[in-house]
Amino acid sequence: xxxxxxxxxxxxxxxxxxxxxxxxxxxxxxxxxxxxxxxxxxxxxxxxxxxxxxxxxxxxxxxxxxxxxxxxxxxxxxxxxxxxxxxxxxxxxxxxxxxxxxxxxxxxxxxxxxxxxxxxxxxxxxxxxxxxxxxxxxxxxxxxxxxxxxxxxxxxxxxxxxxxxxxxxxxxxxxxxxxxxxxxxxxxxxxxxxxxxxxxxxxxxxxxxxxxxxxxxxxxxxxxxxxxxxxxxxxxxxxxxxxxxxxxxxxxxxxxxxxxxxxxxxxxxxxxxxxxxxxxxxxxxxxxxxxxxxxxxxxxxxxxxxxxxxxxxxxxxxxxxxxxxxxxxxxxxxxxxxxxxxxxxxxxxxxxxxxxxxxxxxxxxxxxxxxxxxxxxxxxxxxxxxxxxxxxxxxxxxxxxxxxxxxxxxxxxxxxxxxxxxxxxxxxxxxxxxxxxxxxxxxxxxxxxxxxxxxxxxxxxxxxxxxxxxxxxxxxxxxxxxxxxxxxxxxxxxxxxxxxxxxxxxxxxxxxxxxxxxxxxxxxxxxxxxxxxxxxxxxxxxxxxxxxxxxxxxxxxxxxxxxxxxxxxxxxxxxxxxxx
Numbered sequence: 001x002x003x004x005x006x007x008x009x010x011x012x013x014x015x016x017x018x019x020x021x022x023x024x025x026x027x028x029x030x031x032x033x034x035x036x037x038x039x040x041x042x043x044x045x046x047x048x049x050x051x052x053x054x055x056x057x058x059x060x061x062x063x064x065x066x067x068x069x070x071x072x073x074x075x076x077x078x079x080x081x082x083x084x085x086x087x088x089x090x091x092x093x094x095x096x097x098x099x100x101x102x103x104x105x106x107x108x109x110x111x112x113x114x115x116x117x118x119x120x121x122x123x124x125x126x127x128x129x130x131x132x133x134x135x136x137x138x139x140x141x142x143x144x145x146x147x148x149x150x151x152x153x154x155x156x157x158x159x160x161x162x163x164x165x166x167x168x169x170x171x172x173x174x175x176x177x178x179x180x181x182x183x184x185x186x187x188x189x190x191x192x193x194x195x196x197x198x199x200x201x202x203x204x205x206x207x208x209x210x211x212x213x214x215x216x217x218x219x220x221x222x223x224x225x226x227x228x229x230x231x232x233x234x235x236x237x238x239x240x241x242x243x244x245x246x247x248x249x250x251x252x253x254x255x256x257x258x259x260x261x262x263x264x265x266x267x268x269x270x271x272x273x274x275x276x277x278x279x280x281x282x283x284x285x286x287x288x289x290x291x292x293x294x295x296x297x298x299x300x301x302x303x304x305x306x307x308x309x310x311x312x313x314x315x316x317x318x319x320x321x322x323x324x325x326x327x328x329x330x331x332x333x334x335x336x337x338x339x340x341x342x343x344x345x346x347x348x349x350x351x352x353x354x355x356x357x358x359x360x361x362x363x364x365x366x367x368x369x370x371x372x373x374x375x376x377x378x379x380x381x382x383x384x385x386x387x388x389x390x391x392x393x394x395x396x397x398x399x400x401x402x403x404x405x406x407x408x409x410x411x412x413x414x415x416x417x418x419x420x421x422x423x424x425x426x427x428x429x430x431x432x433x434x435x436x437x438x439x440x441x442x443x444x445x446x447x448x449x450x451x452x453x454x455x456x457x458x459x460x461x462x463x464x465x466x467x468x469x470x471x472x473x474x475x476x477x478x479x480x481x482x483x484x485x486x487x488x489x490x491x492x493x494x495x496x497x498x499x500x501x502x503x504x505x506x507x508x509x510x511x512x513x514x515x516x517x518x519x520x521x522x523x524x525x526x527x528x529x530x531x532x533x534x535x536x537x538x539x540x541x542x543x544x545x546x547x548x549x550x551x552x553x554x555x556x557x558x559x560x561x562x563x564x565x566x567x568x569x570x571x572x573x574x575x576x577x578x579x580x
Contacts (some may be wrong), residue, residue: 004175012171023196029159029192034245039237040292041286042090050092051099055112057082059360061533069107070114077121078360084115084122092399093138101141108135108142109150116157118164125168126177127160129184133237136187159195162188166198168444169205175220175331176227177214182206183234190245203250206238210256218259219307221331223324225267226280229308240294261297264288265305267320269345275309275320276343277332278327278420279357281530302448310411312418314346317445322375323422326386332400334359335368337386339412339424340437341375344448344558348570349504350486352376352558356528361535367398367529378435380547385426385435402429415506417442417449431477432456432464433547440487447559452481456550465550476546481554483512483541487527491539493520503562509561517554518545 049056053065058078064071074080082088092104092451099385115122122128135142135158143151160183169181182202189199212221212232220228235257239249267275272289308324319340327335334357344352355374358365368374372384379385386403404424414420423436438451454477457463469476485491490503500512500522514520545554 015168026160026163028156029162029194031155031193032136032139032191033193033196034191037240037244038093040087040090040093040137040238041284041290042092042094042136043285044091044094046088047091047093047095047100048305050327051095051103054301055083056531056533057088059530059533064494068110070110080121081124081127084111085127086134087130089134089138093141096141098316101144104138105142105146109153112153114159116153116160123164124177125165125172125181127180128165129169129172129181132158132161132165132184133187136191150161155192158188159192162192162195162198166201169202174209175222176230178209179206179213179231179234179471182209183238186238186577187241190241190247194364199247203242203247203253204386206235207250207252208251210235210356210541214256214259216254216305217305217307218261218263221327222278222334223308223331224280224334225264225274225276225280225309226258226283228267228280229274229283229288229291232257232264232295233287235260236291236294242378258297261292261295263306264292267309268292268318269343269350270313270316270318271318271345273345273347274352274354276342276354277309277322277338278336279359281356286289304411305409310409310420310422311409312420312439313443313445314418314443315439315445317344317441317448319344319420319439319441319448321422321439323407323420325405325407325424326400328403329399330397332403333397335386335400336370336375337372337384337400337403337426338375338377339407340384340422340435340478341372341377341428342439343376346445346504346508346560347366347506348507349488350503351489351504351507351510352483353486353527355484357530358528358535362529363530365528365535370400373480373482374484377485378437378454378479379475380427380433380435380454380479382480383427383430385424402426416438419537427454428461428464430464431468432461432466433477434461447557450556450558452554452556454479454547455554462550464549469548474546476548478544478546479552481518481543481556483558484525484527485539485541487536487538489539491522491541493522497521510558511561512541512556512558513556514543514556 046516049097053063055062059077060079062072068179069083089104092100154411165181165185169185172178172181182205185202186199189195189202198479239253242249268288276282310321310323312319319342322338326332334506341354343354354376355369358369358544372379386400388398389401391398404426409422418439420439421432425434429434433454433456436453436455440449488505490499494501502510523540523542525538526535527538528535
């Protein structure tokens with residue numbers, strides 16, 4: 001049984017199959033009433049690779065220069081889901097030449113022939129919604145030069161998928177999958193002749209989802225920044241399509257866009273990418289800025305939290321901190337034990353990062369990416385601040401359990417720094433210790449000063465600490481403060497091992513120093529990206545020490561070297577997208 005099949009209950013799967021089967025008998029649409037402007041952004045580089053027959057989906061590369069997309073055996077369910085979602089159509093349209101069009105047409109009509117009758121993973125509601133949006137967006141690209149019978153097959157398949165979505169959007173999981181299904185249904189209802197009646201119920205349902213799924217901070221229960229961007233993008237697309245069709249956008253829909261936009265601005269690093277937390281990556285290149293511009297919402301959170309994250313920014317430097325308890329229950333299936341971890345970006349160059357989501361590299365990498373040591377924060381005795389549950393028998397999902405539930409914080413502007421102070425109780429149950437972290441970013445963005453403390457405050461906590469300490473032959477409790485570096489950072493120990501020098505491709509030099517209370521070293525690390533075939537090698541700064549009493553304090557600094565200019569013209573080109 002595939003992962004995607006397991007994600008749905010047996011009853012949901014049966015209903016999906018039943019309505020996909022019934023969709024076969026639905027009448028075909030005859031054309032478009034109106035067609036929304038294509039807003040999906042593809043990658044020219046990925047499109048060229050697809051034209052050459054290099055299929056990169058869900059971290060797997062399959063070379064298929066001569067065979068069709070649907071004749072390739074899928075390495076796993078995630079690969080299969082990605083090709084059935086048709087996001088690759090954006091990439092072929094970005095190339096837009098004759099060869100790209102032929103490839104796109106071959107694969108679209110190949111899908112109609114092999115999967116259009118309604119069966120299997122291809123007919124999950126979220127994948128169907130994603131596919132319908134792409135087909136409508138790129139219809140002119142696809143229908144160019146097609147004969148009447150092929151055009152009718154295209155419209156007929158779209159109509160059947162739209163009818164199926166009208167029956168089964170509720171079968172999509174709450175959150176991004178349901179937003180995809182409903183937005184696909186809205187697109188179809190606004191565009192297809194003879195399917196106009198589908199739009200109004202979908203518009204009302206989408207407004208209800210906005211109310212129930214988008215909280216007052218403009219966030220999702222999963223606390224995944226990339227997922228929030230995808231939801232925001234769908235909402236802005238749907239609103240624009242409604243405007244173009246002369247229809248009103250419900251107030252709840254507009255309010256959700258207005259809540260999410262400031263949150264995404266808070267989660268945006270100075271290089272234009274998203275903070276990488278809770279299973280999310282930096283987002284497709286250009287997607288974040290394009291979506292924010294299209295929303296016409298200019299505000300940013302003045303202070304406080306955005307989806308549980310805090311932001312410090314000055315000049316060219318941005319710092320984003322996970323400042324809340326991790327997601328819970330079903331929302332935590334991709335959640336990470338990352339409380340008080342941070343990322344720092346200088347201009348266009350990430351410096352301090354988290355390892356990221358290992359989901360596309362298998363179960364063990366996925367688990368490793370979720371653990372506290374894979375984040376730029378402190379961990380005790382190699383333990384995570386939250387644990388993974390036993391995998392669910394039917395689905396394989398692992399929730400976060402025993403996670404921090406008390407995360408006090410304070411964000412203030414002082415005379416010369418922006419200050420973040422936070423703490424969490426994720427280690428109290430086992431070690432009796434609270435982790436408290438202070439981060440001070442200077443007004444010129446040239447220095448970040450950190451202080452990490454381990455505190456046993458109450459008598460029961462002190463008893464737990466004494467027990468943990470006495471069980472260790474060396475006494476005390478060991479801890480590591482880890483700062484993971486981006487793969488393009490060139491780092492080396494300096495000053496006889498007392499500091500670490502880090503060179504960015506922009507020419508900036510940053511230096512890490514500490515108060516001497518811990519042992520400093522550079523260790524190997526990894527950088528996990530969904531668009532790569534394997535993890536990228538990187539380095540991490542590790543400060544190791546022992547908490548011998550009820551209060552332990554470590555101070556450290558990250559600062560630009562004195563010779564680094566205040567403003568650097570970052571003219572070095574980024575590496576082109578590769579399948580390495």
